[in-house]
Amino acid sequence: MIKHALSVTRAQNFAEWYQTVIAEADMAEESGVRGCMVMRPWGYGIWERMQRLIDDRIRTLGYDNTYFPLFIPLSYFEKEAEHVEGFAKEMAVVTHHRLIPDGKGGLVPDPAAKLEEPLIVRPTSETVIGAAFARWIQSWRDLPVQINQWANVVRWEMRTRMFLRTSEFLWQEGHAAYASAEQAKAETAKALELYRSFAEECVAMPVIAGEKPENERFPGAVETWSIEAMMQDGKALQAGTSHFLGTHFAEAQNIRFQNTEGQFEPANTISWGMSTRMVGGLIMTHGDDDGLRVPPQVAPWQIVIVPMLRDNDEDAALIDYCSGLRDELVKQSAFGEPLRVLLDLKATKATTKRWNWIKKGAPIVIEVGGRDMAGGNVSLIRRDALYREDGKLDSAVVAKNDCVAQSAATLAEIQHGLYTQAKLRLDGNIATDVTDMDGLKAFFADSVEKPGWVLAQWSKPTGAALDKVEEQLKALKLTLRNTPRDAAPADGTCIFTGAPAVERVLIARAY
């Protein structure tokens, strides 16, 4: 029996395990502010890596970065509320701009500094960016406009969970306007494909890309597309969305252009977003009972060197040896970038450091003791293959030169291995043979530990018929995830109605 590093395993209690990983890997912590977390260096560092990699891809699509105000006047939402069914109203409202002493040693909002019009902390920026588009766009020559923003947004949440659902979160939001619906749809698909490739290639997180059913659309959207990932407890996580908004927002916001024939017409707009939620997805995709495992492409440090210092005269030579190793390693490249290597010289016991880095999920931990140094060697631990068959920690003595020469290939192997593991899990846990509601109930029965997902055939009901489907699923704690872009055509009957099916839809429990 292996004694694992965490106090709780995935099998014992997945939700508690998730919180334990975040705490033990020093990723984030409660802030004292309701629903908001502090992202510590390791958690924020992973997000920064994601940002860098997403940002590069966004630029390749021809988008420019911009920054719009945090505050949006209430009236902008009144216009949208009129226009959009299902408009969400849980938002942080700024009503005053000054504090004054309350006469009892405390502070209160100054009644004399009440805002004439309350300001809303942005929950998303369609309204304020649409207003700018209306100013910027006059002629077909001005199109397309394609901009992106990295920002914090706030949606007041009653039940929060770190990274997955927080009142404040960080994200990127892409917004663009095009002359034709065809082009806008094509660009909506490109953004979705960007998310798929980023998730799979960088986060090693396989996903299913597809269109959300009508009841799950972004309010005001004509089409909403998503990528869905399978967590290790079998639940689905929506990890990115891309919306084709048609001319709905353009008409409400007067985003019009004069076409080549001189006629005015509304632009077709799109928007798409991905957030710090992706870090939660990473944890629940790759974490194990010893903590996090970070795919090398998004690891703040890919290799951590821990010298086994003993507070004696040999320490200086050991540090020299390790510095030399670090200098060699950072000359290597993996994934088109120089390796990110930390020499950990903190005043902590070496075995404590080892386990801290294992819990944080650094892809490779290199320990160097006096004996290693004497032999020109290092002791290497791979986070993706922590234990030998006999259950002991697999620390392999490797010649220093070989370690340097193989470092990039080993990181590539770890990245690929994490993806393959997750891909096997995803593919192996989607049932395609469930054809009626009884089968669905059995598949998701409470006695089944990790049911996975069902890819069912359906007749794509709309309106009231879809509402009924939603209700049936809700009773089973299930939701429709998306209709996969790459699914086989339908050839059977609808799981809900028995009518001829027109496509396939994913059904799952979800975060």
Added chain:
Amino acid sequence: MIKHALSVTRAQNFAEWYQTVIAEADMAEESGVRGCMVMRPWGYGIWERMQRLIDDRIRTLGYDNTYFPLFIPLSYFEKEAEHVEGFAKEMAVVTHHRLIPDGKGGLVPDPAAKLEEPLIVRPTSETVIGAAFARWIQSWRDLPVQINQWANVVRWEMRTRMFLRTSEFLWQEGHAAYASAEQAKAETAKALELYRSFAEECVAMPVIAGEKPENERFPGAVETWSIEAMMQDGKALQAGTSHFLGTHFAEAQNIRFQNTEGQFEPANTISWGMSTRMVGGLIMTHGDDDGLRVPPQVAPWQIVIVPMLRDNDEDAALIDYCSGLRDELVKQSAFGEPLRVLLDLKATKATTKRWNWIKKGAPIVIEVGGRDMAGGNVSLIRRDALYREDGKLDSAVVAKNDCVAQSAATLAEIQHGLYTQAKLRLDGNIATDVTDMDGLKAFFADSVEKPGWVLAQWSKPTGAALDKVEEQLKALKLTLRNTPRDAAPADGTCIFTGAPAVERVLIARAY
């Protein structure tokens, strides 16, 4: 007489010229939200370049990036308000978390969703980061803690000016805790030096680094240090500050550690920040009557290629020729990074594009027409040397291969030239021979167009004596900027009191 690209010159009206540059260079615009601006791609792109270069330097100092909540509970400020004289209270206050229909077609904050404790939109993060430090720091082994945050902050401003003073702005804030006051002071100085080197090397903006007098300190700080830059109208701009906070914040927030002897003592903390204000400084340092001039190190595009398209059959060949040029140029490196080169294929007339890029201040604009292509040439415009002696635009025909080979050297030359120009202006406009108040009045008399600064000797008065000095200066619209770190020792008498001087202090009008 040169006919310049802007409708107003610096000499005519500096404030209006500043707004005109921002508008004509498409850097930013009013957002419809009081005191908040929209940063458009060119303005935000410059900030992103600054971010990248500052961030690299911050990591070199051993800081880790983190993210703390946007909202800070009111009670945190009550604690600080007790503790800190001069606590600023102009802050955005969130009081509700939901909107409901008002029954008249509008929305209002839901009275049932009033927060028990109001939340403040962070004006700076000492309080919430200090609370985290108190959790993280137990022993000398935990020190130093050095973290940085890139964030938006809000300070309610009555009079705003784009980039220089906006209610919401973007910045980085460094926060650190150390065991000893000596170390904390040394690190405060390192942060200041980081700002100096960044401003001078990357933004080509010479600055004077020094300590703020006691009346200009950050509330609660023991020492506040700043870098001050001279704008082209002679006014000073404080472009970055670094604070040694002693144990003041640590005592209020209970940031204590057990030292090597087992005794508990408060940590010594520091904080330091630089903001989007730096973009305003760049404009007022390098802009001219044709628009902005961006130093190559912080230019989003360093070279812009404009093909002179004529909507005919030759266009395809011209675009090919220009694409080839772009591909050659991006293989070159300047300042340790590949060149940033844009091939501008927008559907706009070539001369309009030329002037747009001149107004934006791209360091090099390369125009390519049919004749250029036929001769294997390009026409090159340097933004730092726009006109020939006869007043005509200086567009030089250069062999394409030479243009590629010289590109990096030319960018380095432009970077250096902009710095030298600004440095000459700074050095040439600091008077050191003003020794009494009459001299000071004459130097800053309203009839003097661009007075520059006075570096005066003073006796470093404190308390009420300093208040009196401040009042005298205020009547002349003057402020004390800092006591330069690198100034010569005092050898005369105090400009204010006639007493023996102890050091030198900068006096200036300021933004």
